[in-house]
Amino acid sequence: xxxxxxxxxxxxxxxxxxxxxxxxxALLLSAVGIFALVANLVVQRTREIGIRMALGSTLGExxxxxxxxxxxxxLLGVVLGLLLSAGALRALRSVLYGIGVYDAPALATAAxxxxxxxxxxxxxxxxxxxxxxxxxTLREE
Numbered sequence: 384x385x386x387x388x389x390x391x392x393x394x395x396x397x398x399x400x401x402x403x404x405x406x407x408x409a410l411l412l413s414a415v416g417i418f419a420l421v422a423n424l425v426v427q428r429t430r431e432i433g434i435r436m437a438l439g440s441t442l443g444e445x446x447x448x449x450x451x452x453x454x455x456x457x458l459l460g461v462v463l464g465l466l467l468s469a470g471a472l473r474a475l476r477s478v479l480y481g482i483g484v485y486d487a488p489a490l491a492t493a494a495x496x497x498x499x500x501x502x503x504x505x506x507x508x509x510x511x512x513x514x515x516x517x518x519x520t521l522r523e524e
Contacts, residue, residue, distance in 0.1 A: 410496070413457075414504040421453040422508035432512055433520025442513055450509045457501035461494050 425432070432445055472484050482489070 410500060413460075413497070414500045417453045417457060417501055417504040418508055420456065421450060421505050422511070424449055424452055425508050425511050429515060430520055430523070432515055433517040436515065437517035437521060446509045446512050449512060450505045453505040454501055457497065457505075461497050465490065465494065 428449065432449070435445055436442070468490070469485070472479075476484050
């Protein structure tokens, strides 16, 4: 009986492994996209950042302002994703077995995972701001 059950569930296990791999790839691609967005903002606004720091803005203020753009985009995506998933989960009610349609711990885990990946992907490029020298930035142009 154990062999029959293992053979029956083998296809489902493969499907779950493939789905997990695709989800991990999607998470990686979103992290790279957020990282690239914030890194591009830092490069484009280097002169503005140098001027702000020369006029007395603190490093933390500048880092929060630049990092906020990536975090805002991600927050909008999480909120829209949760709203759209509410409608999609209603359609998937017949496919789900053993869990409720609106599984709060699973949805919260997904939202927190995306938020932590966003925090990491936003923080890394904003650390480059600490290496900007306001005097040399102002002399460049």
